[in-house]
Amino acid sequence: MNDSNDPRAASPGRPAGAGIAARALAARGGPVAAPPADYLAGLNPEQRAAVETTEGPVLVLAGAGTGKTRVLTTRIAHILATRRAYASQILAVTFTNKAAREMRNRIGLLVGGEVEGMPWLGTFHSIGVKILRKHAELVGLKPNFTILDTDDQIRLIKQLIQAENLDDKRWPARTFANLMDGWKNRGLTPEHIPEGDARAFGNGRGRELYRAYQARLLSLNAADFGDLLLHPIAIFQNHPDVLADYHRRFRYILVDEYQDTNVAQYLWLRLLAQSSEARVAEGIRTVNVCCVGDDDQSIYGWRGAEVDNILRFDKDFPGSTVIRLERNYRSTAHILGAAAHLIAHNEDRLGKTLFTDFHDPEHEKVTVNAGWDSEEEARAIGEEIEQLQRKSHALNDMAILVRASFQMREFEDRFVTLGLNYRVIGGPRFYERQEIRDALAYFRCVCQPADDLAFERIVNTPKRGLGDAALKLLHEYARAKTMPLIEAAGDLVQGDELKPRPRAALAEVVRNFARWSSLLPTMRHTDLGEMILDESGYTEMWQADRSADAPGRLENLKELIRSMDDYESLPGFLEHIALVMDAEQNAETDAVSIMTLHSAKGLEFETVFLPGWEEGLFPHQRSLDEGGRSGLEEERRLAYVGITRGKKRVKIWFVSNRRIHGMWQSTIPSRFLDELPEDHVDVLEPSTSYGGYGAGGMGGYGASRWDQNAFSASSYQTPGWRRAQAAGGGGSTYAGGRGQAIRYGEGGVAGSEPASRTASKADRYISRDGRPVGETGFDEPAAPTFDRSGFAGKLTDPLSANRSRGSNMPARKGGGLYASARAGGPRDIEGSLVAKSVADEESRFTVGDRVFHLKFGNGTVALIEGNKLTVDFDRAGQKRVLDGFVEAV
DNA sequence: AACATCCCTATTTTT
DNA sequence: TAGGGATGTT
Numbered sequence: 001m002n003d004s005n006d007p008r009a010a011s012p013g014r015p016a017g018a019g020i021a022a023r024a025l026a027a028r029g030g031p032v033a034a035p036p037a038d039y040l041a042g043l044n045p046e047q048r049a050a051v052e053t054t055e056g057p058v059l060v061l062a063g064a065g066t067g068k069t070r071v072l073t074t075r076i077a078h079i080l081a082t083r084r085a086y087a088s089q090i091l092a093v094t095f096t097n098k099a100a101r102e103m104r105n106r107i108g109l110l111v112g113g114e115v116e117g118m119p120w121l122g123t124f125h126s127i128g129v130k131i132l133r134k135h136a137e138l139v140g141l142k143p144n145f146t147i148l149d150t151d152d153q154i155r156l157i158k159q160l161i162q163a164e165n166l167d168d169k170r171w172p173a174r175t176f177a178n179l180m181d182g183w184k185n186r187g188l189t190p191e192h193i194p195e196g197d198a199r200a201f202g203n204g205r206g207r208e209l210y211r212a213y214q215a216r217l218l219s220l221n222a223a224d225f226g227d228l229l230l231h232p233i234a235i236f237q238n239h240p241d242v243l244a245d246y247h248r249r250f251r252y253i254l255v256d257e258y259q260d261t262n263v264a265q266y267l268w269l270r271l272l273a274q275s276s277e278a279r280v281a282e283g284i285r286t287v288n289v290c291c292v293g294d295d296d297q298s299i300y301g302w303r304g305a306e307v308d309n310i311l312r313f314d315k316d317f318p319g320s321t322v323i324r325l326e327r328n329y330r331s332t333a334h335i336l337g338a339a340a341h342l343i344a345h346n347e348d349r350l351g352k353t354l355f356t357d358f359h360d361p362e363h364e365k366v367t368v369n370a371g372w373d374s375e376e377e378a379r380a381i382g383e384e385i386e387q388l389q390r391k392s393h394a395l396n397d398m399a400i401l402v403r404a405s406f407q408m409r410e411f412e413d414r415f416v417t418l419g420l421n422y423r424v425i426g427g428p429r430f431y432e433r434q435e436i437r438d439a440l441a442y443f444r445c446v447c448q449p450a451d452d453l454a455f456e457r458i459v460n461t462p463k464r465g466l467g468d469a470a471l472k473l474l475h476e477y478a479r480a481k482t483m484p485l486i487e488a489a490g491d492l493v494q495g496d497e498l499k500p501r502p503r504a505a506l507a508e509v510v511r512n513f514a515r516w517s518s519l520l521p522t523m524r525h526t527d528l529g530e531m532i533l534d535e536s537g538y539t540e541m542w543q544a545d546r547s548a549d550a551p552g553r554l555e556n557l558k559e560l561i562r563s564m565d566d567y568e569s570l571p572g573f574l575e576h577i578a579l580v581m582d583a584e585q586n587a588e589t590d591a592v593s594i595m596t597l598h599s600a601k602g603l604e605f606e607t608v609f610l611p612g613w614e615e616g617l618f619p620h621q622r623s624l625d626e627g628g629r630s631g632l633e634e635e636r637r638l639a640y641v642g643i644t645r646g647k648k649r650v651k652i653w654f655v656s657n658r659r660i661h662g663m664w665q666s667t668i669p670s671r672f673l674d675e676l677p678e679d680h681v682d683v684l685e686p687s688t689s690y691g692g693y694g695a696g697g698m699g700g701y702g703a704s705r706w707d708q709n710a711f712s713a714s715s716y717q718t719p720g721w722r723r724a725q726a727a728g729g730g731g732s733t734y735a736g737g738r739g740q741a742i743r744y745g746e747g748g749v750a751g752s753e754p755a756s757r758t759a760s761k762a763d764r765y766i767s768r769d770g771r772p773v774g775e776t777g778f779d780e781p782a783a784p785t786f787d788r789s790g791f792a793g794k795l796t797d798p799l800s801a802n803r804s805r806g807s808n809m810p811a812r813k814g815g816g817l818y819a820s821a822r823a824g825g826p827r828d829i830e831g832s833l834v835a836k837s838v839a840d841e842e843s844r845f846t847v848g849d850r851v852f853h854l855k856f857g858n859g860t861v862a863l864i865e866g867n868k869l870t871v872d873f874d875r876a877g878q879k880r881v882l883d884g885f886v887e888a889v
Numbered sequence: 890a891a892c893a894t895c896c897c898t899a900t901t902t903t904t
Numbered sequence: 905t906a907g908g909g910a911t912g913t914t
Contacts, residue, residue, distance in 0.1 A: 096903065125904045147902090169910090225904050260903095302901065404900050426902080427891060463890075579904065598901050620900060638901080662905025880905085 007065075031325050032042055039077050043070075050290075050323045051075045054084060054252065057273075057317030058290040059310070063282070063354045064297060064644035065330030065604065072194040072256060072292055075119075077110040079385050085251040087117030091272065093124055094256040097580050099602070100126070120250070124265050126579050128228035131235070137241055138230045138430070140218045144571070146444060148217070148224045151437065156220075160212050164205060171202045180210055184226025185304025187233060187264040190214065219482075221450050229264045236271040240802035243271060244278035244472075251284060257294030258313075261306035286316060296343050297596060297641050301627070301634050311350060328354040331606055332363040335650050337680035339643040345675050346633045354644075366643065366650045368673055373657035374407070374612075378414040379387065381609050384651065385420060385592060388607060395421055397606035399593040401642050403618040406660075408594050414698055415592070423596035431577050435542065435553040436560055440577065440827035442532050446516045447571045450484040459485075460511060462541035470502035486513060512536060525570040529561050531771040552614065597638045600645050611653040613639075613670035641673045663868070663880055664856075844883065845869060851886040853879075858889060 040048060050060045050071045062068035076092060079085055094100045100122050107118065117712075120127060129147070136143045148156070157180075158173040179201055183193050190210040198207035217223060223231060228593055236243040255261070261269070264400050273289040291313060298307040314320045330337055336354050343349070371377040385398055400411055408424060415422045430436060438461055444454035460466040475499075478488035492498060493507040516532055523531075535537045539557065542550050567573040593605070619635035627634060643650050654669045845851065849861045851871060859873035869883045 126904095147904090228904075299901080299902085406899085463891085467890080577902075597902060598903095617900095622900060648890065659905085 010425070010825055014187055039074055039081070042421050043074065044069075044327055046323055046327070047071050047074075050292075052076050052327065053321050054079055054082075055288055055321070056286040057288075057313075057320035059313040059317075059320055060290065060292040061260075061294055061310075061322065061350060061352055062294055062325040062640070063328060063352050064294065065202065065328045066325035066354070067104065067327075067329060068294075068325065069099075069102065071325065072109055072254060073106040075290065076103075076107050076252075080111060088119050089249060090118065090120060090254070091127070091129060091250045091252070092118065092121040092254040092256075093269075094121075094717050095123060097123055097126075099123075099256055103774055123579070124268070125225060125228045128232050128268070129371075129575070129579065129738060131232045131246075132223065132228060135232075135235050135239070137476065138235050138239060138242070140230070142221050144221070144448065146220070146222045146448050146451055146454075147204045147228070147575075148222050148453070149432075149437075149578065150177070151432075153224055154224075155456070156216060156257065156453060157209075157213060160209055161202065162213075164202065164209065166202045166205070175205075176201055176209060180213065181226060182222075182304060183210065185262040185264055185487050186228055187229065187230065187267045189234075194730065206452060217347055221448070222454055223454075226264070227814060229268050233264065233268050233271065236268075243274075246272055247274065247276045247278040248282050248804040251288060252284075252535045253287075253289040255289070255291045256293075258291035259295050259298035259307055259310045260293070260300050260305045261309045261611055263306055263309075264304075266306065289317060289342065294352075295348075296346070296352065297601060299601065299634060299638050299641060300629065302623070308346065311348070318577050324352055326352050326354050327357045328358075328834070330647050331358070331644060332648060333359050334363055334365045334680040335643060335646050338366040338650070338676050339640050341677035341680070342643065342672060342675045343636065343640040346636055348630065348633055358685065364674065365680055366646075366652065367682045367684050368613075369651060369653045369668075369684050371653055371655040373655050374410050374659060375414075377611050377653050377655050378410040379383070381411070381611065381651075381653065382414045382418050382420060384609075386418065393606065395590045395592045399595065399603070399605040399607070400601065400646065401595060401597050401600045401645060401842060402612065403597060403612050403638070404619060405596055407617075411594055411611075421589060421591035422594055423589075423591045425593055426599040430556070433553070433556060435556055439529075439533055439557055439560055440574065442536060442538065443570055443574060445513055446520060446528075446532065447574060449513070449517070452478075452485045455485045457490075458536075459506075460539075462500075462537045464505040464509070464537075466505055469500060470506065474506070490514075520570065522805065525567075525573065526561055526564045528570065529564055530762040533557060533561075570869075596641045601641050604645055604647055606647050607649040607651070608642065609643050609653065609657075610639075613652050613657070614667040616668055617658065618668065618670050618672070631693050636672065636675075637806050656768065663882055665885060666880065778843050785881075845886075845888065850889050852889045853881060853886045856881070859886075 008612050039052065043051060044067075046068065047067055050058065051074045053799075054075070060068070060071060062071065072092075078092060079090060080087060082425050090104065094103060101329070104118060108122075110375070119129075132139075132141070133143050154173045154177055157176050158168055159253055161168045161173055161176065173216055179197070183197070190207050193207060193210065198204070198210075200206060202209055206878060212218065217227065223653065236246075251274060253269070255269060262383055269289075273287050275285070275287050279285075279287075291310070294309055295310050298305060298310070301307065306706060309316075314322065316375075331339075333356055336356055369380065371380060381400065385395070388398065389395060400408075402408055402411075403428065408427075408601070412424070413420065414420075431440075434722070438458055441454035441457040444451045459471065474485060474488055475491060477492055478485050481488060481491070483491075489506050493503055493510060495504075498506065512535060516528065516535075519531075539554070542554050564570075564573050567576060615621075618639070623631035624633050625631075652673070653671065656665050656666065657664050658682045659665075668808075684844055729824055760837075845861050845864060847861050847864060850858065851861055851869075852858050853873065856873040856879055857875050859871040859879075861869055862872045862878065863870035864883075870882055871880050871886065
């Protein structure tokens with residue numbers, strides 16, 4: 001494991017001479033030990049402590065916006081400058097390529113751009129690959145193994161499931177992939193998975209499938225993402241000499257985003273960070289591991305991250321120093337105040353309080369805005385953006401952060417009509433596009449003749465007349481001879497088992513690959529790439545395609561070839577793209593960013609819009625269902641991440657109606673809204689242009705909704721909200737009461753529940769001035785720009801929907817996102833209703849019934865499909881709605 | 890092999 | 905609603 005760029009390789013021992021970094025710094029005068037070196041200038045005392053405490057285990061709890069990356073990079077610069085280690089002796093791990101890139105750049109800036117090194121700065125996975133390539137044979141791989149992506153993985157699993165004679169409908173490959181992913185995240189090999197897990201899939205054959213999968217990977221000379229960690233762990237565990245080599249090498253270990261590490265990463269890290277004889281022999285007596293993270297920003301539990309890793313750091317590394325970074329340099333006091341108050345509702349946290357000196361009476365409070373439906377939300381936010389733009393705020397400084405990607409569409413639609421520039425971050429990636437993956441499959445076959453998965457992908461793409469029959473023959477032959485498919489194809493075309501036409505087609509494929517492979521060592525890889533795509537007929541296939549996206553695909557293929565230019569060779573390129581699935585976004589044009597809260601972590605914007613704060617969506621119902629209290633806490637951290645992205649302005653929205661899977665459902669405000677502190681939050685009336693609402697417009701319904709029923713405490717409307725806050729009793733601890741009580745059996749809200757059920761119909765329809773309204777409300781003229789405003793006052797008591805739904809909502813799943821969220825309370829308490837609903841297939845309605853819907857008014861039932869009704873509404877036309885949302889009239 | 894039709898499902902996402 | 909996947913039809 002001698003790196004050629006490691007000066008220590010030849011002569012072990014303490015670094016003898018100044019590293020490049022140290023030289024660069026020393027040149028600026030004075031011995032490096034003399035404080036303060038200029039890279040330390042400007043650090044606050046805590047940051048400085050985090051940088052200078054180089055020896056022993058250190059945990060840096062870095063709150064949002066407290067200069068985490070700065071600490072990390074400065075610490076590395078400091079280690080280099082003080083000659084504690086060479087760049088090649090520092091292991092620095094991040095989660096994303098982006099983070100690794102940024103660190104590399106910033107270290108470069110700090111030490112004067114001359115550090116060519118830091119060979120061990122990278123993501124867990126890229127470092128894992130590096131280690132695995134060196135010792136591949138120890139786990140039965142060849143050093144040039146391929147890295148499978150999810151797509152390949154699924155196809156492979158599917159084959160295995162079919163090979164086991166299991167019904168792949170009943171046991172979807174996708175599900176097993178997730179299951180296996182979970183095992184790998186926890187560092188579990190087939191022998192170690194819990195019996196229950198093993199039984200849970202494929203008629204109890206989970207373990208066998210996992211085993212078969214791993215065996216198949218070895219025969220394909222391939223590893224999946226999980227293996228990039230698991231194999232190194234196995235190597236370290238089974239080959240102490242190899243581990244000792246790494247112990248001698250790594251003097252300093254740094255980990256970014258420690259709160260996101262999973263068990264496998266933790267094990268990997270712990271092995272590398274162990275104190276060992278090898279280290280002691282090198283004069284290293286302490287484990288110089290520094291983990292940086294923020295437990296409050298742990299949002300990847302669903303992906304296997306263990307917040308626990310950060311919570312018990314001091315137990316893993318006894319004698320550790322914990323440094324808290326709490327001075328925030330990003331946001332206003334209002335924003336921090338709101339975020340802090342919210343996150344304080346979490347129990348599982350180490351506890352930090354961010355503070356700032358950034359006070360200014362001009363600062364805006366965090367706003368909470370109510371909207372009628374998601375269309376209005378998009379419209380109003382669009383308008384606010386345009387207003388800011390008129391006040392010469394750059395679009396680049398604004399972002400819309402959503403909980404789920406389906407929310408994006410509404411904004412996109414709206415912005416397109418407004419002609420407002422936007423960019424969607426995340427979403428389908430370049431390297432995941434079909435045409436790119438096809439092209440890559442060709443390249444993989446050329447570099448890796450054993451890559452059956454790649455071969456399968458493209459044998460008949462473009463169409464070559466190789467149908468099921470021919471491929472089945474090929475597979476059987478290959479299996480019988482245990483040889484790769486390409487090789488099998490080479491044999492098969494010699495014989496006469498194949499019909500003439502497929503035989504000729506396959507022969508050509510074989511010939512082509514042989515030729516391309518032979519050109520690999522000599523031809524420029526970009527030219528070869530182009531040649532492959534042309535000669536295979538792949539380019540032609542898209543040229544002939546008349547569909548609208550074909551030109552774009554051709555463009556992507558060109559881009560692919562172009563980007564190959566940045567790499568040495570075809571294999572080098574393939575390696576890169578296997579690990580780096582992100583494509584750079586251009587920040588050239590001024591545009592609003594739209595992204596999920598997850599992908600916003602680490603970013604910051606002057607103005608942040610947070611739409612969709614509604615129960616069921618945020619917190620997401622599924623997190624609640626699957627994660628219980630910790631699921632809720634993770635959602636709350638997500639909210640915290642969202643708020644703390646804002647520097648100057650944070651604008652939260654919730655609406656009363658949202659369209660889910662094409663059907664309108666009414667929603668109730670997120671419990672997180674109740675967890676925001678009054679003094680940092682302004683509750684606003686909609687500021688949009690449509691008339692008719694005026695002062696008290698939304699207020700009316702809000703008050704009616706919350707004041708009349710169990711949710712009174714959650715009313716954001718003054719005076720209702722204030723009153724509730726002041727009263728403190730009743731339902732004022734909304735979070736601990738309603739939502740959670742149900743789930744965690746704390747007793748529920750027995751008192752409030754019957755009240756809500758017996759509320760009269762009049763209670764439910766309260767006009768904006770607080771008067772109960774009847775049918776006449778529908779006769780109000782619609783405001784010109786807003787077709788539903790005629791219904792303004794009436795809607796919105798969520799309980800009416802709850803109540804009316806009752807009987808025929810399927811247990812949890814079928815109820816849909818919002819339905820089950822809202823139904824959560826009363827129904828689960830009663831239990832029997834749930835049970836009844838499962839069995840009760842019959843609708844309460846029959847075709848021809850007159851019904852009333854909160855959103856669409858009166859109508860006639862035209863069709864009933866389970867709990868879905870098609871209703872001809874008098875005003876709104878024909879709509880499909882869940883029957884829980886209409887009432888008989 | 891291309892096209893039609895039915896059925897099912899429906900977070901967050903990096904590597 | 906919409907999109908994918910699997911199945912059936914020509």
